[in-house]
Amino acid sequence: MESRVKAEEPDYSLFTSSQKRWIIFIAALGGWFSTASSFIYFHAIPFLARDLHVSIEKINLSVTSYLVVLGIFPSITGSAADRYGRRPVFIATLAVYVAVARL
DSSP states (O other), X not given: OOOOOOOOOOOOOSSOHHHHHHHHHHHHXXXXXXXXXHHHXXXXXXXXXXXXXXXXXXXXXXXXXXXXXXXXXXXXXXXXXXXXXXXXXHHHHHHHHHHHHTO
C-alpha cells in the first residue's frame, strides 16, 4: 500500500482560533436575545394587560405581531447582509434591539 502524506492546507481565514471563538460566542449571544425576550414577555402578559387596562387577548395580538415580524425580518436582513456585509447588519440590528429594549 502506498502511504499518502496529506499536504498542509492553506488558511482560508484571517481570523485566529481565538477570534473565531469570540465571533461564534457573540453570534450565539445575539441569537439568544430573541429567545430570552420571548420567555420574559410571555410571563409578563397578565401584568401588562392589568397595567394597560386591556384584555389578555389584545396583549396576545402583540405576540402575533412579533411572530409575523420574526418571520419577515430575516429576509430583509439577509438581503441587507448580502449587499453591505454581515458584520454591519449584525451590529445595526443588535444596536436597534438594545435601544428598543431600553425604552
